[in-house]
Amino acid sequence: MGKTVTGQRRQPKQDRATESRRRLLDAATQLFAERGISGTSTNRIAAAAGMSIGTLYRYFADREEIVSVLRNKVIGEIEHQVVSNVIAHFNEPPQETLTIAMRGVLTVLVDNAGLLRALIAESNLAGSGFAEFNRTLRLVCHGYLSGRLPPDTGADLDVMAYVVAHTCMMTCYGIAGGDAADQDPETIITATATMVGNWVEAAMAGAVVMAPSPAPPGL
Structure with missing residues (x-):
């Protein structure tokens, strides 16, 4: 045996x-x-x-590879929070969808606050991976808006996607970075989501018209 x-x-x-x-x-x-x-x-x-x-x-291979792996991990977690929550709450009022997505993003930012400070302090944003992430975020917002807004609103979805993405993300960055330490984070998230969500809801109802800007003469 x-x-x-x-x-x-x-x-x-x-x-x-x-x-x-x-x-x-x-x-x-x-x-x-x-x-x-x-x-x-x-x-x-x-x-x-x-x-x-x-x-x-x-x-x-070296320290730079470790930095790259950690950076991509954090970016991937943020992207997951945005995409999964937008999909899961796609048909809910925009205010609710944005609130839930922002809560998820803020959780990732707070959990990785020290690492993010180091990345931002020693890398310019264009080279740190966050520029690519911001473009991805705008694409997600563009897809969300194109699915929620009627096709005849005349809204400039590129502009709206930029405003929605950057307003919500900058709010989360600010909270995580301590810019509003004397304020309740949930109150700030709710206020931001309500403001942006009301704008999106007005566009859904056809009350906001943002026609694409005309091309400069000669182009």
Whole structure:
């Protein structure tokens, strides 16, 4: 008969690799928040994760790759909150849809506040991945508006999508960044969603006409 194996089962290699990556990313997230990106070396990240520098380089080429992975993770979480909530609450009043989506975005921003401060402090927004995210957000808003507004409103959906996306996101950024520390976040979200939602609802009823701007002469 074969030997009976007792004790903890050996973790599969793929699971161990996933766990190692997670520990390194968690350590980097904390260090970036505390020391900034430029003040954090790969040696320090490896030590904080309880690993050798050689182990770190098995998973990441350099610190910049770690930054990129963390940045894309946060952006992906924000996009998920926006897209999933807009889809789930598509047919509800715009005020409600925007309120729920903004709550989800704010949760991600608050949970990753330290990392986001480090990214913004040491990366220009055009190169940090957030410019691409903002374009994606406008596309989501454009799709939402085109599905909710009747086709004969004459509304400029590009302009409306820009205003909706940036008004809501800047409100969330401001709350997460502490710009309104003396105010109740839920009150600010509700007020913003109501203001923007009322505008969208008026456009749905045909009360707001925003015709596309004419092209300059000669074009």
